[in-house]
Amino acid sequence: MLLNQFLILAAAMFSLGIYGLLVRRNIVLILLSVELMLAAVNINLIAFEAVLRTSEAIGQVFAVFVITVAAAEVGIGLAIVLMIFRNRKSANVDELDLMRW
Amino acid sequence: MSRLQILATEAEHAVEAGVTGGFWVDTAGIMLVLPLVAFLLILAVGKRMKYHGAEIAIGALAINSLWGTVLFVMNMTEGVLAQKTFEIARIGSDLVFELGWAVDGLSIMMYFLVNVVGLIVFIYAVGYMKDDIRVDWFFAAFSLFAGSMLILVGAPNLIQLIIGWEGVGLASYFLIGFYWEDMANVNAGNKAFMVNKIADVGLILGAIILGLAIGTFDFFDMSTAAFDHSEPLGAVAVVGGALLFFGAMGKSAQFPLHIWLPDAMAGPTPVSALMHAATMVTAGVYLMGRVFPLFEYLASDVRPWMVAIGAITLFAIGLLALVADDIKKVLAYSTVSQLGYMMTAMAAGGYTAGLFHLFTHAFFKALLFLGAGAVIHAVHSNNMSDMGGLRKAMPRTYWTFVVGSLSLAGILPLAGFWSKDEILVALGMEGYTAVMWIGIAGAFVTAFYMTRAVALTFHGDYKGHGHPHEAPAIMTVPLVALAIPSILFGFFNVPGWEIPGIGNFSEWLAVRVVPMGDEHSEAIDLVLAGSGLFAALLGIALGWMVWGKDRATQAERDRFEVPALYPLLRNKYYVDDLADGITAGTMGPVARFVNWVNDYVIDSIVNGAAFLTKSLGSFVYGVVDQRGVDGVVHGLGAGADGAGSALRKLQTGRIQQYAAGFVGGALALIVLFVFVI
Numbered sequence: 001m002l003l004n005q006f007l008i009l010a011a012a013m014f015s016l017g018i019y020g021l022l023v024r025r026n027i028v029l030i031l032l033s034v035e036l037m038l039a040a041v042n043i044n045l046i047a048f049e050a051v052l053r054t055s056e057a058i059g060q061v062f063a064v065f066v067i068t069v070a071a072a073e074v075g076i077g078l079a080i081v082l083m084i085f086r087n088r089k090s091a092n093v094d095e096l097d098l099m100r101w
Numbered sequence: 102m103s104r105l106q107i108l109a110t111e112a113e114h115a116v117e118a119g120v121t122g123g124f125w126v127d128t129a130g131i132m133l134v135l136p137l138v139a140f141l142l143i144l145a146v147g148k149r150m151k152y153h154g155a156e157i158a159i160g161a162l163a164i165n166s167l168w169g170t171v172l173f174v175m176n177m178t179e180g181v182l183a184q185k186t187f188e189i190a191r192i193g194s195d196l197v198f199e200l201g202w203a204v205d206g207l208s209i210m211m212y213f214l215v216n217v218v219g220l221i222v223f224i225y226a227v228g229y230m231k232d233d234i235r236v237d238w239f240f241a242a243f244s245l246f247a248g249s250m251l252i253l254v255g256a257p258n259l260i261q262l263i264i265g266w267e268g269v270g271l272a273s274y275f276l277i278g279f280y281w282e283d284m285a286n287v288n289a290g291n292k293a294f295m296v297n298k299i300a301d302v303g304l305i306l307g308a309i310i311l312g313l314a315i316g317t318f319d320f321f322d323m324s325t326a327a328f329d330h331s332e333p334l335g336a337v338a339v340v341g342g343a344l345l346f347f348g349a350m351g352k353s354a355q356f357p358l359h360i361w362l363p364d365a366m367a368g369p370t371p372v373s374a375l376m377h378a379a380t381m382v383t384a385g386v387y388l389m390g391r392v393f394p395l396f397e398y399l400a401s402d403v404r405p406w407m408v409a410i411g412a413i414t415l416f417a418i419g420l421l422a423l424v425a426d427d428i429k430k431v432l433a434y435s436t437v438s439q440l441g442y443m444m445t446a447m448a449a450g451g452y453t454a455g456l457f458h459l460f461t462h463a464f465f466k467a468l469l470f471l472g473a474g475a476v477i478h479a480v481h482s483n484n485m486s487d488m489g490g491l492r493k494a495m496p497r498t499y500w501t502f503v504v505g506s507l508s509l510a511g512i513l514p515l516a517g518f519w520s521k522d523e524i525l526v527a528l529g530m531e532g533y534t535a536v537m538w539i540g541i542a543g544a545f546v547t548a549f550y551m552t553r554a555v556a557l558t559f560h561g562d563y564k565g566h567g568h569p570h571e572a573p574a575i576m577t578v579p580l581v582a583l584a585i586p587s588i589l590f591g592f593f594n595v596p597g598w599e600i601p602g603i604g605n606f607s608e609w610l611a612v613r614v615v616p617m618g619d620e621h622s623e624a625i626d627l628v629l630a631g632s633g634l635f636a637a638l639l640g641i642a643l644g645w646m647v648w649g650k651d652r653a654t655q656a657e658r659d660r661f662e663v664p665a666l667y668p669l670l671r672n673k674y675y676v677d678d679l680a681d682g683i684t685a686g687t688m689g690p691v692a693r694f695v696n697w698v699n700d701y702v703i704d705s706i707v708n709g710a711a712f713l714t715k716s717l718g719s720f721v722y723g724v725v726d727q728r729g730v731d732g733v734v735h736g737l738g739a740g741a742d743g744a745g746s747a748l749r750k751l752q753t754g755r756i757q758q759y760a761a762g763f764v765g766g767a768l769a770l771i772v773l774f775v776f777v778i
Contacts, residue, residue: 021760030756093756100754 006047013040027084027091031077038070119179125171126183130202132168132212133255135161136248140241147237155227158240162220162247169209169216176209177603180612184257184321195316202255203320206612207390210456211254211380214463218379219247221579225471226371228575229478239279239369246272250380254387258318259308262388266304266352269381270297276372277365286367293361296680300351300358304388307344310337311395320391321614327394328615335399342400345392346407346448353385355444356414359437360677363421366429366483370474373429378436378470379463386440386459389447393617397450407448412536415441415543417674422550424670427483428473431554435509436466438543442524445536451527452617453607457594458524460606461516464590465508468583472502475576476558479569485557487565495571499559501580506555508587510548511637518637519591522630526596529629537629541636548640556648597624 013036020033042063049059085091120126139161147154175181186201202208223243230236249268256262278290312318314337315326326334349355354362365377376382389396396404419438422431439462446455475498480488492499508515511522521544528537563569571577594606611617672678 018764022757022764096756097754100752 003047003051006043010040010043010047013037013043025092025094027081027093027096028078030093031074031081034077035070035074038066042066120175120181121183125168125175126181126204127185129168129172129204129212129255130185132165132216133202133248133251135165136244136251139244140248143237143241143244147241150237152227153236154240155223155230155236158244158247159220159223159227161244162216162223165212165216165247165251166220169212169214172204172209173213176206176609176612180609181205181209182612182614186257186319196312197317198260199258199319200261201257203257204255205614206610207387207456208254209612210460210610211387212251214460215247215250215254215380218463218467218583219250219375221582222371222375222379222467222471225374225474225576225579226369228573229371229474230369233369235279239276242272242275242279243372243375246276246376246381250384253384256320258320259312259323260318262391263301263305263308266301266348266384269376269384270294270301270352273297273365273376273381276376277368279368279372283367289361289364289367293365296358296361297351300348302348303344303346303351304348307341307348310344311341311392314341323392324394324613324615327398330398334395338395338399339402342392342395343403343406345388345395346403349385349388349444350410351385352388353382353440353444354414354437355385355410355441356418357676357680359414359418360673360680362437363425363430363433363673366427366433370429370470370477373433374467374470374474377433378466382436382440383443383459383463386443386447386455389444390452390456393447393452394615396448397617404448404450408445408533408536411441411443411445411448412539413441414438415445416539416546419543419546419550421670421673423546423553426485428476428485428488428554428558429470429483431485431550432466432469432473435469435547435550438547439466439509442521442540442543445533445540446524446527449528449531449533449536451524451531453594453610454520454523454527456610457606458520460593461508461520461587461590464583465505465515465517465587468501468505468580468587469509471576471580471583472498472505473558475572475580476502476569478572478576480565481567482565485554488558488563489561489565490559490563491569492559494563494569495559497571497577498580501577501584502559503555504584505587506551508591510551510641511544511633512641513634514588514591516587516589516591518630518634519594522625522633523594523596525629525633526626529626541632544633545636545640548637549644552641552644553648556645560649595625 017033017035017037017040020036021030024030024033045059045063045066049057049063052059081091084096088095090096136158139157142157143154147157150156172181181204183204184201185204186199188197188199190198192198223240226239226243230239233239246269249265249272251265253262253265253269256265274290274294277293278287280286281290308318311323311334314333315323315331317323323334327338351358362377362382366373368377396407415438418434418441422434422438425431425434439458443455443458443462446458475495476488476491477483479491479495482488504515508517511518521540525537525540528534528540592600593609599605599608669675
């Protein structure tokens with residue numbers, strides 16, 4: 001059965017994503033880490049679909065949804081990052097603590 | 102009612118009562134209520150009415166007069182004896198408190214008198230009080246008086262009599278102090294009230310003693326018990342009778358409790374006419390008539406004392422009228438003197454004589470007061486030194502005043518002659534010969550001072566200011582209306598003669614439950630009547646010699662001064678000063694003690710209570726409110742504030758901290774789901 005290898009790959013990619021999300025300071029790299037996590041989820045979805053072969057192909061449909069949402073998210077996210085960079089000349093999240101008490 | 106009928110026919114002089122019920126008797130209670138309704142109505146709407154409520158007062162008394170007159174005529178022709186009572190309360194098993202109305206010869210006479218004289222005086226008062234202040238209050242209080250007086254005279258028992266007695270006292274107090282802006286009038290009202298209160302103690306104690314002795318306050322039962330020489334009543338009769346007489350002395354102004362009546366002239370003149378001459382002050386005489394059998398059959402030991410007081414009053418107080426300058430005070434002393442006549446007669450046993458004098462006196466004394474009122478109205482002064490020569494300016498007042506004076510003096514065909522003669526005859530027949538001669542001397546004094554009053558007021562030259570005019574018709578018509586009975590009503594009781602078909606006053610008054618034991622002469626005692634008339638004529642002649650000629654000054658007019666007597670009279674026998682001294686001497690320390698108690702004891706209590714209240718208030722404010730309630734509110738606020746301060750630290754604005762929290766939460770959930778559940 002090939003499922004385990006895919007799950008291990010996905011888990012590794014997700015963990016890498018979490019690591020990047022928590023450790024990286026550059027906001028672009030954080031967004032990339034989020035993309036990595038989403039991709040790991042997609043691998044899981046496709047892998048299970050390939051094994052289970054549901055009649056409605058739910059796994060593939062969800063994967064397409066996730067790709068769509070990820071694209072939209074990256075679009076908005078990069079736009080915000082661009083605006084912040086223009087205003088602050090920096091993409092370091094440590095300096096971006098405006099939204100607090 | 103059958104018991105009453107039997108007793109009435111048993112009675113010696115009693116006329117058989119033909120009427121013991123029927124419409125007029127059963128509805129007689131309306132007379133007792135109507136003026137009180139008028140009193141309340143006038144208080145409510147009097148201010149807004151055209152004549153300030155006089156319409157209501159006169160309307161009530163007009164209806165009352167109808168009842169009074171019908172009952173009077175029914176009693177003349179058939180005799181009316183009935184009693185209607187309603188039980189109000191029961192004390193113990195057999196002592197009953199009842200309200201109601203008695204209808205017998207005595208009360209019918211008073212119903213007629215109070216209502217008819219009252220109506221005439223009320224009508225007069227509309228003219229007299231025109232343009233005066235507080236007219237609505239005047240008529241309200243006057244109606245209160247009329248109602249209370251009718252409750253008094255209609256009372257079937259001592260308790261209701263006391264209720265009416267206090268009611269008239271209250272109305273009297275209101276009306277004496279009617280012009281309360283002047284402190285002297287207020288003091289006069291207080292004096293009248295307090296002197297009467299002293300006497301009322303006697304009345305109330307007497308009523309309690311007698312009522313408890315025989316277990317009833319009912320007059321008819323009490324009379325029957327006295328007539329039967331009841332054992333328990335006999336035991337307390339002397340004490341109870343003396344106390345009742347003491348009560349009567351206050352209201353009927355007997356020496357030495359007469360001192361309030363002259364001062365009571367501070368009230369408006371119609372008040373003096375109706376209350377302090379015609380009706381209210383005769384309440385004491387009426388009370389003596391109500392409890393007459395008690396003195397006749399049981400308490401005859403009290404009688405000589407009562408006669409003595411009456412005799413002093415009729416003669417000594419009459420003399421005071423000779424030195425008064427205020428025309429109303431002259432009439433007031435005259436009233437006291439005439440009340441002395443009535444009381445002497447009642448005390449001596451002349452039941453009919455005393456009440457007949459009460460009856461005629463009401464008319465001519467009311468007439469004299471109303472005449473004096475018309476004069477005062479014209480010259481704006483009470484003092485005869487400001488009057489004089491008014492007979493030309495005020496002819497109708499003059500002639501009616503002369504009629505009243507002659508009637509009071511006891512000149513032959515007028516009413517006063519017959520009633521005074523009746524008293525003299527009764528005194529003679531009961532064996533009080535000396536007192537009879539005092540009565541004749543009193544007749545001389547009466548004629549003497551009335552001549553003085555007429556001469557100083559209406560003859561000579563006018564000494565006041567302005568031009569006096571005759572009073573308007575609304576005041577002179579009542580004068581004429583009172584002058585007619587002052588002339589004619591004496592013929593009601595001519596000795597040995599009956600008005601054909603309707604009998605005479607003695608018979609009307611004899612409609613009662615028990616005989617009163619008074620004796621009636623069968624014919625005129627010419628010697629006695631002649632002596633009385635001679636004394637009166639002598640008084641007039643002498644008075645005219647002294648005061649007939651006009652003199653310029655008061656001193657000259659008072660030239661008739663017996664050196665030793667004059668200061669005594671001027672100072673009213675020092676009785677007023679004595680009363681003041683007694684009051685100041687005995688009441689002063691009491692008052693000071695009460696004042697001390699007030700200042701130190703009661704004030705401490707009050708202040709202590711205030712301090713306690715204040716402390717309690719401070720405690721409630723400082724501890725309960727400021728710390729307790731406010732503490733909770735502030736605590737809630739501070740708690741929310743503190744929690745907010747603590748929790749807001751979580752809001753760092755650092756994305757990666759949030760993400761770490763998120764991841765940590767997710768891991769925790771995974772641990773929970775995988776390993777725990």
